[in-house]
Amino acid sequence: MLFTLIAWLTGLLIFGGLKVLEALHSKDGGTGRKVSLIIPARNEEKNIGKLLESISKQKTVPHEVIVVDDNSSDGTAEIASDYNVKLVRLESDPPTGWIGKSWACWNGYLNSAGETLVFLDADVELSPEALGTIIDLQELKGGLVSVQPYHRMERFYESFSLVFNLIVVASLGNFMAGERNAPGAFGPCMVCSRSDYSDVGGHETIRSNVLDDIELGRAFRKSGFPVSNTFGGELISFRMYPGGIGEVLKGWGKNFAKGAGSTPPLTLLLMILWITGGFSTFLRLPIALGFQIQFIAFIIMYLAYAIQIYLYSRKIGSFSIGHALIFPVYFLFFFYTFIYSGLRTLLFRRVSWKGRDIDV
Structure with a gap:
């Protein structure tokens, strides 16, 4: 006992130190900074439209939205084309030594012009205040700010992600008492300045690592930049693995032991x-x-x-x-x-x- x-x-x-994102209200709502949204997308026809629709409703308008179609075999590119976005098409698999998502993010960066970079997974959805809040938060904290979206579920089998969600919290460690700087970052939503990303080497420096989010956070720390993590709450959400229990198994199983x-x-x-x-x-x-x-x-x-x-x-x-x-x-x-x-x-x-x- x-x-x-x-x-x-x-x-x-x-x-005990778990933090949930709350809306920040600055005078300019983030409009004083040129912002590039970069969305890596591979076979995301079921999700990309929801994200782009939520982006179109943002109170803070980004300078550009870049969708990187990572050699999809479905209608991802066609759906993205219906929105006012810059579409970057990758028509082959990543070069040797690159992991797909890092390759897509890197190409998005190369085609961007913003002073602030926001990387978003295609299954993320934003409330109207979300973009301004995370831009302001990054301006306040500096370095790399990442957000784990609120896990929105529609069917019972999706709840089998419960322990994994908690373990992801614990594994980063910065929600523990006394921890101030995170050893890694959450991958679905990351924000940083263009200059910091360039100094770190961006996704190119972690191009071969399947744990791209953790390794990018570590790269920022090694370069002397702070890393801050939080949870999406009512502002940023996603629905993980809607394709059945098999997708839950494969999704968490693809890198959890390595993590x-x-x-x-x-x-x-x-x-x-x-x-x-x-x-x-x-x-x-x-x-x-x-x-x-x-x-x-x-x-x-x-x-x-x-x-x-x-x-x-x-x-x-x-x-x-x-x-x-x-x-x-x-x-x-x-x-x-x-x-x-x-x-x-x-x-x-x-x-x-x-x-x-x-x-x-």
Whole structure:
């Protein structure tokens, strides 16, 4: 019981500093800076229109919106053409040594003119105040600012991302007490100045790394620039993996084991302790069934874990108390996906995503 209590308290340390993006209201709303929005897109015909529509409703108008069509086989480019965007077409796979997303982002940068660069995944959606807020935040913080969008779900299977969302929070470590500078960044939404990006070397400097967001954040830190991370809240959201449970498995499995290897050792140890404590609470319930006091104690700890998971997960996605109460189910899926990811990335050293094989 003492171990479980310590593990639960570890959760307070890991997630206690979780920050959610709130609207900032400057005098110019970011209009004093020339802003380039760069959107890497490969086979995103189901998402790109929603993002571009939300961009068209921004209170802060960007100087340019650049969609980089990464050799898509669907209607991504055609849909993007219906909007007032600069369309950059990549008609072949990335050169040797490049990962697809980094190649697309780099080409977007080469075709941009803005003083401030905003990189957005194609499945992101912005509220009307979002763009001005993140531009102002970057001006305030400096360096690289990244946002993990609020995970909006429509079907139950999407909730199997619950543990992964929490682990992503923990793995960066800057939401822990005493941490001020992040060891990495969130990939779906990143903002920086053009000059800082150029000084760091941009995506070219991390061109071969499948963990492009973490490595870009590290590149900024190595160059002496601050890295700040937050969560999208009501301003920035996305719907992850709407294609079924198989897409959830492949999406998280493509680089999760590799990401664990890049997590700071202390942070990784705390994460393992927290996960082990939560799952052991569930496993011990049947064992303690014949001992009334122990059984009640483990029921209390189980509910404590569920409440903790609910309070933190609701800040990062539309997770309910019902999802939190069945957290052992999500832990099991996490274990399965982690093993799958380990086999794909460490043994076979190859993953497949959006119709493209990636050497990891």
